[in-house]
Amino acid sequence: MSGWTTHTGPAVALDRENVDTDQLIPARFMSTPRSEGYGPFLLHDMRHDSDGTPVSDFPLNMVPNASILISRRNFGSGSSREAAVYALVDFGIRVVIAPSFGDIFASNSVNNGLLPARVSEADVDAAIALLADGPQEVSVDLIDRKIRLGNTTLDVTLDDVWQQKLINGWDDIDLTQTHKQAIAAFRAQHVQGKPWAVPVQQTDFRRAGRDTVSQ
Amino acid sequence: MSGRRLLDKLWDAHEILRREDGTSLLWVDRHLVHEGSHHAFAKIAERDLPVAEPGLTFGVADHYAPTRGGPATDAIARMIDTLSENTAKHGITCFGLDDPRQGIVHVIGPEQGLTLPGLLINCGDSHTSTHGAFGALAFGIGATEVAHVLATQTVWQKKPKAMRIDVTGRLGPGVGAKDLALAWIAKLGADGARGHAIEYTGAAVRAMSMEGRMTLCNLSIEGGARFGMIAPDETTFDYVRGRPFAPTGAEWDRAVELWSLLPSDSDAEFETTVSLDASEIAPIVTWGTSPEDALPVTATIPDPSLLQGSAADRARNALDYMGLTAGRALTEIAVDQVFIGSCTNARIEDLRAAAAVLAGRRAKVPGIVSPGSQLVKAQAEAEGLDRIFTDAGLDWVGSGCSMCVAMNGDHVEPGKRCASTTNRNFRGRQGRGARTHLMSPAMVAAAAVTGHLTDVRDLLRGREVA
Ligand code: SF4
Numbered sequence: 001m002s003g004w005t006t007h008t009g010p011a012v013a014l015d016r017e018n019v020d021t022d023q024l025i026p027a028r029f030m031s032t033p034r035s036e037g038y039g040p041f042l043l044h045d046m047r048h049d050s051d052g053t054p055v056s057d058f059p060l061n062m063v064p065n066a067s068i069l070i071s072r073r074n075f076g077s078g079s080s081r082e083a084a085v086y087a088l089v090d091f092g093i094r095v096v097i098a099p100s101f102g103d104i105f106a107s108n109s110v111n112n113g114l115l116p117a118r119v120s121e122a123d124v125d126a127a128i129a130l131l132a133d134g135p136q137e138v139s140v141d142l143i144d145r146k147i148r149l150g151n152t153t154l155d156v157t158l159d160d161v162w163q164q165k166l167i168n169g170w171d172d173i174d175l176t177q178t179h180k181q182a183i184a185a186f187r188a189q190h191v192q193g194k195p196w197a198v199p200v201q202q203t204d205f206r207r208a209g210r211d212t213v214s215q
Numbered sequence: 216m217s218g219r220r221l222l223d224k225l226w227d228a229h230e231i232l233r234r235e236d237g238t239s240l241l242w243v244d245r246h247l248v249h250e251g252s253h254h255a256f257a258k259i260a261e262r263d264l265p266v267a268e269p270g271l272t273f274g275v276a277d278h279y280a281p282t283r284g285g286p287a288t289d290a291i292a293r294m295i296d297t298l299s300e301n302t303a304k305h306g307i308t309c310f311g312l313d314d315p316r317q318g319i320v321h322v323i324g325p326e327q328g329l330t331l332p333g334l335l336i337n338c339g340d341s342h343t344s345t346h347g348a349f350g351a352l353a354f355g356i357g358a359t360e361v362a363h364v365l366a367t368q369t370v371w372q373k374k375p376k377a378m379r380i381d382v383t384g385r386l387g388p389g390v391g392a393k394d395l396a397l398a399w400i401a402k403l404g405a406d407g408a409r410g411h412a413i414e415y416t417g418a419a420v421r422a423m424s425m426e427g428r429m430t431l432c433n434l435s436i437e438g439g440a441r442f443g444m445i446a447p448d449e450t451t452f453d454y455v456r457g458r459p460f461a462p463t464g465a466e467w468d469r470a471v472e473l474w475s476l477l478p479s480d481s482d483a484e485f486e487t488t489v490s491l492d493a494s495e496i497a498p499i500v501t502w503g504t505s506p507e508d509a510l511p512v513t514a515t516i517p518d519p520s521l522l523q524g525s526a527a528d529r530a531r532n533a534l535d536y537m538g539l540t541a542g543r544a545l546t547e548i549a550v551d552q553v554f555i556g557s558c559t560n561a562r563i564e565d566l567r568a569a570a571a572v573l574a575g576r577r578a579k580v581p582g583i584v585s586p587g588s589q590l591v592k593a594q595a596e597a598e599g600l601d602r603i604f605t606d607a608g609l610d611w612v613g614s615g616c617s618m619c620v621a622m623n624g625d626h627v628e629p630g631k632r633c634a635s636t637t638n639r640n641f642r643g644r645q646g647r648g649a650r651t652h653l654m655s656p657a658m659v660a661a662a663a664v665t666g667h668l669t670d671v672r673d674l675l676r677g678r679e680v681a
Contacts (some may be wrong), residue, residue, distance in 0.1 A: 016503045017529045022641040027622045031279070031290045034254060034575060045643050049631060072525060074406040077439065078503075080341040082254060082358035083528060100406050104341055104443045108357035132673060161236045161373065172359070173262070176367045179232060181239060183369055186231040186242055196462035196470035197244050199270070 001113050003169030007094050009067030011138040012059045013131040017072040024084035039090035063135040070097045085112045095140050111168025118157040175190045218480025222412045238373050239628045246272045246364050247338035250279045250294040253363035256301040263628040266305040268368040274302040274309035276317045280615030280621050287624030315443035318588020318614045321345040321558035328458025332447035332474040340560050344435040347444035348428035354441045374654045376486040378411040382419035384494040389672040390429035393655035396434035397499040398454050401509040412442035419493035424452040428562035433559045434552045437506040446478035501640045501653040503533035536648050551631040553582030553663045560636035561587030565656040566595050570603040572660035578608045578667035585617040621646045634662035
C-alpha cells in the first residue's frame with residue numbers, strides 16, 4: 001500500500017444515515033476473489049434495480065468517476081467485512097467524509113489507504129447542500145487535516161496514528177516484525193505465568209515452547 | 216488513584232508494548248478463523264509467511280455451511296474447501312462440516328472451552344464481542360488485521376474508553392437478554408457506544424445464565440461497541456469447568472484464582488455510565504432497518520412527521536423499505552416466515568425458550584430453526600425440542616450462520632417479512648429486499664404461532680417459563 005498526502009477529485013453525496021456494510025457490499029458477492037475487483041459490487045442493491053439495471057439518478061451512477069463520498073452518521077456500521085472497503089477502493093473512492101464511522105470499518109479503511117474523514121454534523125450538512133447542484137472538485141489534505149470544497153474549509157478529526165499510517169502507507173506486519181524480540185519475551189513469560197491460557201489439548205505446543213514468532 | 220476496571224486488567228495483561236502515539240501491541244490468546252478469512256490467508260500466502268501460532272488458532276466452517284444437504288452452489292463449496300485447505304496447510308485445528316464440534320464460531324468457542332476468562336480473543340467477525348461474556352477481551356477485526364494476527368499472533372489496537380451499562384432490578388417473565396440489548400441500543404443509538412468497551416454490570420446481569428450474557432455481549436457491536444464484557448463469577452466458572460479445551464487440575468485452580476481478581480475494583484471509574492431498570496423492559500421488536508429502530512411490542516409504528524430533520528428522512532426511508540404504515544400497532548404486522556438461529560440466539564437456552572411457546576401449538580407461517588452448533592442440535596434432540604419445532608410445522612435444520620447472513624443459500628425472498636432471532640435488520644441482510652424484524656427466540660415463536668408480531672407474554676400465561 002502506498003501512502004499519500006493530498007487528494008483532489010470529484011465528490012458526491014450519499015445523503016443517508018447508517019450506510020452499513022451489508023449495503024456497501026451485499027454478502028452474496030463476498031466469495032469473489034479480490035483480483036476480480038470489487039468495484040462493481042459497491043452499494044450494488046442501491047445502485048441497481050432488481051433486474052440489474054443501474055438506477056440512473058443514484059448519485060454514484062451519475063458521477064461514476066467520484067473519488068470522494070460524503071455521507072451521514074454511522075457510515076460503515078455493521079460487520080467486520082473488509083470487502084466493504086475493497087468495494088469502495090476498487091470503485092475509485094479515496095476518501096469518505098461523514099460525522100461518524102463504524103469502528104471496525106474505520107480501521108479497515110486505514111489499512112487500505114482509504115481516509116475515513118470525520119467532520120462535524122454541521123459541516124456535512126453544508127457540504128451536502130453545496131453538492132446539491134451537482135458534483136464538485138474537493139481537495140483533501142492529510143497533513144493539515146483539512147478538506148476544501150468551494151470557499152469552505154472543513155476540519156477533519158483524524159487519529160495521529162491513522163494519519164501517519166495513511167501518509168506513510170505503513171504495513172503493520174513489517175512494523176511488527178521489528179518488535180520480534182519483545183514479542184518473543186512476552187510470549188515466554190505469558191505462557192509460563194499462565195499455562196492455563198494455552199488450550200489444554202495443545203500440550204505439544206507447550207512442551208515444545210518453540211519461538212514461532214522469530215521463524 | 217481510582218481503581219482498575221476489568222478492561223484495564225485485561226489490557227495490561229496482554230500489552231506487549233505501547234508506542235508513543237498510544238497504540239498498544241497486544242498478545243492474542245485465541246484466534247478463530249472461518250471461511251470469510253480467505254482474504255487474510257491469501258495475504259500471508261502472497262508474502263510467503265507461516266502462521267505464527269497454529270496451536271492458538273482454530274478454524275470452523277459456519278458462514279457458508281449448508282443447513283440442508285450439500286453446498287448450494289460451486290462458489291459456496293469452494294469457500295468451505297478453501298478453509299479446509301488453508302487450515303490443513305498451516306496445521307490449524309479445524310471444525311469442518313463433518314466434525315461433530317462444528318457450529319457457529321461464537322457458539323463453539325465457549326462450548327469447547329476455547330473461550331476462557333482473562334483471554335484476548337480475535338476473530339474476523341464483528342460479533343466476536345460475544346466471548347466478552349466470560350470476562351475476556353474479545354473483538355472483531357478486518358481481513359488485514361486477521362492476516363496480521365496469523366503472521367504475528369499480535370494485534371495493534373488503541374485502548375477504547377470504558378462504558379458501564381448497569382442494569383438493576385429483574386427482567387420480567389418472557390423478557391430476556393435480547394430485549395435488554397435492543398432496549399439500550401434503542402436508547403443510545405446504533406453508534407451510542409462507538410469507541411467504547413462496554414462492561415455490563417448490575418443485578419439483572421449477575422442473574423443471567425452464560426447463554427443470556429453471551430446474547431447481551433454479542434449485540435454490543437450493534438450499539439457501536441467493538442467490545443462487550445461481563446466480569447467472571449461462579450456462573451462463568453460453572454459453565455467453563457470440564458469443557459474439552461479448558462484447563463484441569465491444579466491449572467484450573469490457579470486459573471480460577473486469577474479469574475476471581477478480574478472484576479472491576481469497587482472504586483473504578485468509567486468514562487460513561489448508563490443505567491437501566493430491567494423491570495421496566497418489555498419484549499422488544501425492531502420496525503426499521505437499523506437495530507436502533509426498536510420499540511416495545513406494545514407500541515405503535517413511529518410517525519416520521521413527528522420526527523425532526525434527518526431522523527425523519529431515515530424513518531420514512533425505513534418504513535418505505537419495510538412496507539409499513541406509521542401509527543399502526545406493531546402487533547398488526549403480519550409476517551411471512553420466521554427464523555430461529557445465529558450466534559445471537561441459537562444456544563440451547565434460546566431453543567428451550569422458543570419451544571416453551573411452541574409446545575402443543577402450530578405455526579401459521581413457515582420457518583427454519585437452525586441450532587448454533589451440532590452439539591446444541593444433539594442436546595436439543597435429546598430433550599425432544601426438535602419434535603416440538605417439527606410438530607409445529609417448522610423445519611429443523613443443520614447448524615451454521617444460515618439466514619443470519621444469507622451466504623449459504625438460505626435467504627428471505629424480496630419483499631417477504633421475517634421475524635428473526637438474528638442481530639441485523641439491515642436492508643438486504645437476509646436476502647435482497649428482505650424485511651427483517653429482530654426479536655427474542657420466544658417472541659419469534661409467538662409470531663410463528665399467530666402469524667403476526669405478538670407480545671409473547673400473552674402466550675405464556677399458564678405456562679411454565681424458563
Ligand atoms: S451467525 Fe450471523 S452474526 Fe453470527 S457469526 Fe454468523 S454471520 Fe456473523
